Amino acid sequence: MTYCVGLTLNKGLVFMSDTRTNAGVDNISVFKKMFNWQTKGDRAIVMMTAGNLATTQAVVSLLDERSKAPGDRQPTILEAPSMFQVARMVADTLREVVQSHAPAGQSADAAFNATIILGGQIKGSDPRLFLIYPEGNFVEASGDTPFFQIGETKYGKPILVRAYDPDMSFEDAVKLLLVSFDSTIKANLSVGLPLDFQIYERDGFELGAWGRIEQGDAYYATISEGWSEALRSAFHSLPNFSFDGR
Amino acid sequence: MTYCVGLTLNKGLVFMSDTRTNAGVDNISVFKKMFNWQTKGDRAIVMMTAGNLATTQAVVSLLDERSKAPGDRQPTILEAPSMFQVARMVADTLREVVQSHAPAGQSADAAFNATIILGGQIKGSDPRLFLIYPEGNFVEASGDTPFFQIGETKYGKPILVRAYDPDMSFEDAVKLLLVSFDSTIKANLSVGLPLDFQIYERDGFELGAWGRIEQGDAYYATISEGWSEALRSAFHSLPNFSFDGR
Numbered sequence: 141m142t143y144c145v146g147l148t149l150n151k152g153l154v155f156m157s158d159t160r161t162n163a164g165v166d167n168i169s170v171f172k173k174m175f176n177w178q179t180k181g182d183r184a185i186v187m188m189t190a191g192n193l194a195t196t197q198a199v200v201s202l203l204d205e206r207s208k209a210p211g212d213r214q215p216t217i218l219e220a221p222s223m224f225q226v227a228r229m230v231a232d233t234l235r236e237v238v239q240s241h242a243p244a245g246q247s248a249d250a251a252f253n254a255t256i257i258l259g260g261q262i263k264g265s266d267p268r269l270f271l272i273y274p275e276g277n278f279v280e281a282s283g284d285t286p287f288f289q290i291g292e293t294k295y296g297k298p299i300l301v302r303a304y305d306p307d308m309s310f311e312d313a314v315k316l317l318l319v320s321f322d323s324t325i326k327a328n329l330s331v332g333l334p335l336d337f338q339i340y341e342r343d344g345f346e347l348g349a350w351g352r353i354e355q356g357d358a359y360y361a362t363i364s365e366g367w368s369e370a371l372r373s374a375f376h377s378l379p380n381f382s383f384d385g386r
Numbered sequence: 387m388t389y390c391v392g393l394t395l396n397k398g399l400v401f402m403s404d405t406r407t408n409a410g411v412d413n414i415s416v417f418k419k420m421f422n423w424q425t426k427g428d429r430a431i432v433m434m435t436a437g438n439l440a441t442t443q444a445v446v447s448l449l450d451e452r453s454k455a456p457g458d459r460q461p462t463i464l465e466a467p468s469m470f471q472v473a474r475m476v477a478d479t480l481r482e483v484v485q486s487h488a489p490a491g492q493s494a495d496a497a498f499n500a501t502i503i504l505g506g507q508i509k510g511s512d513p514r515l516f517l518i519y520p521e522g523n524f525v526e527a528s529g530d531t532p533f534f535q536i537g538e539t540k541y542g543k544p545i546l547v548r549a550y551d552p553d554m555s556f557e558d559a560v561k562l563l564l565v566s567f568d569s570t571i572k573a574n575l576s577v578g579l580p581l582d583f584q585i586y587e588r589d590g591f592e593l594g595a596w597g598r599i600e601q602g603d604a605y606y607a608t609i610s611e612g613w614s615e616a617l618r619s620a621f622h623s624l625p626n627f628s629f630d631g632r
Contacts, residue, residue, distance in 0.1 A: 294540035298569040302614045303621045315627040323544040339629075351632040362625055368548045370620035375549045377619075378612045381561040381605060383585075386597040 141330035142173060142291030143321060144188035146257040147313055148269050148281050150306050152348070153259045153340040156317040157188045158291075158325070160332035174336045175200050177207060179218055180346045183262040185226060186338050190290040191254030191274065198237045199254070203230065223260055223268040227278050230258055235276030255290045260340065267342055295327045296320035310339050310349070315363065318353070322364045333360070387576035388419060388537030389567060390434035392503040393559055394515050394527050396552050398588040399505045402563040403434045404537075404571070406578035420582045421446050423453060425464055426592045429508040431472060432584050436536040437500030437520065444483045445500070449476065469506055469514040473524050476504055481522030501536045506586065513588055541573045542566035556585050556595070561609065564599070568610045579606070 144157040157173040171193060178184040187203075189196035207216040220226045234256060241252040258278075259269040269281040271288040281288055286306060289297065300320050308316070314337055324331045333355045339348035353360050390403040403419040417439060424430040433449075435442035453462040466472045480502060487498040504524075505515040515527040517534040527534055532552060535543065546566050554562070560583055570577045579601045585594035599606050 294573070295544055297573055298541055298544070299617060299621070301572065302617045311627045311629065315624060316621065318627070319621065319624070326547065327540070327543055349629045349632075351629070359625070359627060366624045367620070370623050371545060371548045371617075373623075374613070374616035374620040375545070375562065375565065377616050378561060378565070379605070379608055381557045381564070383557065383595045383597070386595075 141328060142190040143293070143296065143324050143328075143331040144173060144190055144257055144290045145287060145296070145300070145317055145320065146186075146188065146259050146269050146281070147287045147304070147317070148259075148267065148306070149308060149310070149313060150342075151310060152342040152344070153186070153261075153267050153269060154310060154313040154317065154337070155186050155188055155257070155259065155340075156314070156321065156335055156337045158321065158331045159334050159336065160330060161193050162330050165329060168330075168332070170334070172336065174338060176338065176347055177203075177217060178345075178347050181263075182345055183218070183260060184340055184345060184347045185217060185223075185258070185260035186340060186347070187230065187259075188257045188290070189254055190256075192252045195234070195237050195241065195252050195254040196256075199230070199233050199256070202233050202237070221262070222265060223258075223262055223270070226260070226262070227258055227268075227270040227272060227280075230256060231272045231276045231278050234272060234274060238274050257288050257290055261342070261345065263345060267340065292324055292328045292331050296324040299323060310341075314339075318360060318363045319367055322360070322367060326364075333357075335360075387574060388436040389539070389542065389570045389574075389577040390419060390436055390503055390536045391533060391542070391546070391563055391566065392432075392434065392505050392515050392527070393533045393550070393563070394505075394513065394552070395532075395554060395556070395559055396588075397556060398590070398594070399432070399507075399513050399515060399586040400556060400559040400563065401432050401434055401503070401505065401584045401586075402560070402567065403582050404567065404577045405580050405582065406576060407439050408576050411575060414576075414578070416580070418582065420584060422584065422593055423449075423463060424591075424593050427509075428591055429464070429506060430586055430591060430593045431463060431469075431504070431506035432586060432593070433476065433505075434503045434536070435500055436502075438498045441480070441483050441487065441498050441500040442502075445476070445479050445502070448479050448483070467508070468511060469504075469508055469516070472506070472508070473504055473514075473516040473518060473526075476502060477518045477522045477524050480518060480520060484520050503534050503536055507588070507591065509591060513586065538570055538574045538577050542570040545569060556587075560585075564606060564609045565613055568606070568613060572610075579603075581606075
């Protein structure tokens with residue numbers, strides 16, 4: 141499994157992904173699931189992947205090769221005129237890879253599936269965030285649904301829904317994502333540290349702050365322990381239930 | 387879907403279940419998923435079901451009929467000498483029902499599955515809580531895993547894990563369950579009000595307080611709204627993240 145979240149804020153975009161991949165619980169590895177491309181002053185693009193690792197690596201490699209080989213006839217994500225066109229290219233590449241595996245070998249075509257969160261900004265329009273399905277279609281985040289999750293989405297959703305605020309700072313957004321990831325990591329062995337994060341500041345047209353939260357990170361430990369205590373206090377602050385009168 | 391939780395406390399047992407059943411999102415109904423049997427002074431038994439409604443209703447009807455027809459050769463859950471034997475009877479009945487549907491008609495045998503939480507106390511031993519699988523085997527709650535969830539378990543688990551305390555009062559346990567159910571109901575359309583709850587007090591040998599939380603219940607509304615606020619405060623009480631030094 142995997143857990144990745146992309147948030148749209150008024151200030152820009154925030155991305156966080158875990159790095160655990162597994163084929164069964166007895167075969168786990170660390171793989172980066174966050175990728176980025178930029179042309180400073182013109183565009184910055186971030187992508188996170190969930191699903192079959194062979195599929196997502198093939199997609200990233202294809203996008204990467206095409207962006208580095210200008211002679212190739214394929215259009216590249218570094219030249220596309222809009223984020224919508226970039227999303228179409230990524231989606232087409234994903235469908236192409238999924239379909240190339242599906243008919244061959246085993247018939248477990250569902251196992252080759254992958255889902256992608258894609259976000260960024262290209263000069264001339266606003267930052268945009270997309271969720272791309274293995275079928276090659278995609279949806280865009282909006283004010284009503286300002287974030288996307290992929291992978292193991294359920295454990296970490298309640299806190300996102302309740303504490304997300306489009307006006308929040310990048311620092312608060314990373315804190316919120318760490319709480320959401322911590323709830324997921326505590327519940328699902330297939331999601332694990334280290335965590336990668338990437339900030340994109342609106343109208344910056346280059347990638348912003350990024351980092352990796354490693355096992356043993358002091359701030360993460362504070363959040364993880366502090367959240368248990370904070371949740372218990374929050375719980376006790378609610379009015380008490382009474383059986384009388386029922 | 388469904389959401390049911392059974393908690394073991396030092397003071398006894400607490401059960402809560404939702405009442406929504408659905409066959410697709412366009413066909414929802416209200417069905418009770420919590421059932422009980424008792425012989426005052428000797429035993430009290432509570433059961434909650436998730437899964438195929440035809441299966442769970444057949445299981446309950448069979449257990450019920452057998453407990454009311456003393457001439458029947460089948461042993462009954464009102465006569466079994468221990469909760470372990472009750473769990474075996476329920477599990478056997480469940481397997482019997484699942485198997486009787488599986489070979490006939492359509493081959494969608496997985497769709498006939500059901501999972502059961504069973505708890506109670508019989509004179510001569512402690513209160514016990516079991517999770518029964520459709521295959522007819524079962525596991526028992528212990529100090530390390532003091533509660534069981536069935537159905538849509540993920541959204542509501544983080545708060546249970548963090549705020550559960552074996553010494554908590556029944557009132558606090560109901561409050562905790564309402565928070566857990568509220569997080570689930572907010573996220574999954576297939577779990578819905580009204581909610582049924584049932585208390586069993588250790589060594590009472592009869593069913594304790596019970597009730598139904600209906601749509602529009604004032605206390606539930608307080609918890610549901612208060613929890614959003616409490617979570618946001620909890621979140622803001624955590625130390626702030628900083629990009630410096632990373």
